[in-house]
Amino acid sequence: MFSKNSGVSTLTLAMEAILTALDDAGLSLDDVDGLATHRVGDSTPPWVVAPALGLDGVSWYLDQFGGGSVSHSVVGQAAMAVASGVAGTVVVYRAINARSEFRMGGTGRGAAPVFDAQYQAPYGYFAPPQQFAMYARAHMNAYGTTHEQLGAIAVRQRAYAVKNARALKRDPITLDDYLASRWIAEPFRLLDCCLETDGACALVITSAERARDLAQPPVLISGAAWGGGDSFFSGVPTDFTVTEAARMAPRLYAMAGVGPEDIDVAELYDCFTYSVLVQLEDYGFCPKGEGGPFVESGEGPPVNTHGGFLSEGYVHGVNHVAEAVAQLRGTAGDRQVAGARVALSTAQPGYVLAGTSALILRGER
């Protein structure tokens, strides 16, 4: 179905194309557990398409940034996903209104807003600290989670950063310092929020065999998982206290052959204090709703041993993997977790029209 003006959204185009392809193949939506696309800000991502189709079993997704140069790589990565067993049936789609709406390098109008922003931004609700504050408030409403419990996360991570020469924030803080920091968006204060950082971080991935011949002790990727995220579509769960990570974690642990009790160190995506708390629940370190008392007690594995985004710096996740590698190699210096052999490192747990992903890494010491 090609035209000069489809008259419909890229979401509608994507859904119709997917249904047509499945019908042609003699498959149904129930067969689909992988969804992949690529785009340049001009289309609807898989985590919007999946709930709009009522798909809730997507175990692999790909939202590849890029234009024509990546169209085939999306197909290749889908094949890899199937070959590796993370997905059984992947649908790759690409849906654009490149004539009537936005075309890269074109002269048409701008890209349509990403689905839900139009219902939020006009009310002054558009920034991540506001969104995560909204989820944190829901957790407080449901489970009585307190400011002091959020503060315990900030204080503990800062104490790790004190021991990390790479960290941007190395002055120790107390719970009183936390409680005295200014409001950003209640229930979040300044010290609930990650740093704004210029920085870079890179990882080298090769075969285990080759890695064993290189200069550093190898760290093995034991598990990798993808999750489709949540959106505020009707007909999908709208419980802000549970993230996509809760659905994904069992797949991740199964692939690695471990459980939460085997994790020696956890580097959990900490754009805000609350995202650590909810992941402790959703990765199974404590029951749902008990994250607050759990973080106050200090139980569970050491978390964000570099200080995290809150205190080391915000490099969008890769610095969490780098810290997990340092811990598993035993090169984390003053902040080394003794005998660390298995690490969990996670991405944003899948709030706000976003997917999630995570790794389980294993050292060979």
Add this chain to the structure above:
Amino acid sequence: MTRLDPDRDSAPWWAAVDRGELLLQRCASCGVPRFPARALCNRCRSRETAWVPARGTGRVYSWIVNHQRFLPDLPVPYAVVCVRLDEGEDILMYGNLVDAAPEALAPGLPVRAVLRDGLVQWTPA
């Protein structure tokens, strides 16, 4: 704050807001209401839909009180509420709390919609 451009699914919904009407989509096949607008029912996958008036009532599910001056022309503080509409557990709408102080906010607070300046706002019922 100004509205963003509607997309091709939401244009009729925003046009109704401009007329002072709060609408939901309802699947013409299985009857399930849905918001935001889109072309397919994700329960029964029917493409048949109708626009129906919303009751305009709900309960506060969560909220924030924003203090940071993210935009220079936006006076702070202000409250943003997330309201669970009475039509369904899975129908959420955002808006500002209007004609009340943020101290009034509590989990489950009954609210009603106030359509004002082309936006959907909420006030204690």
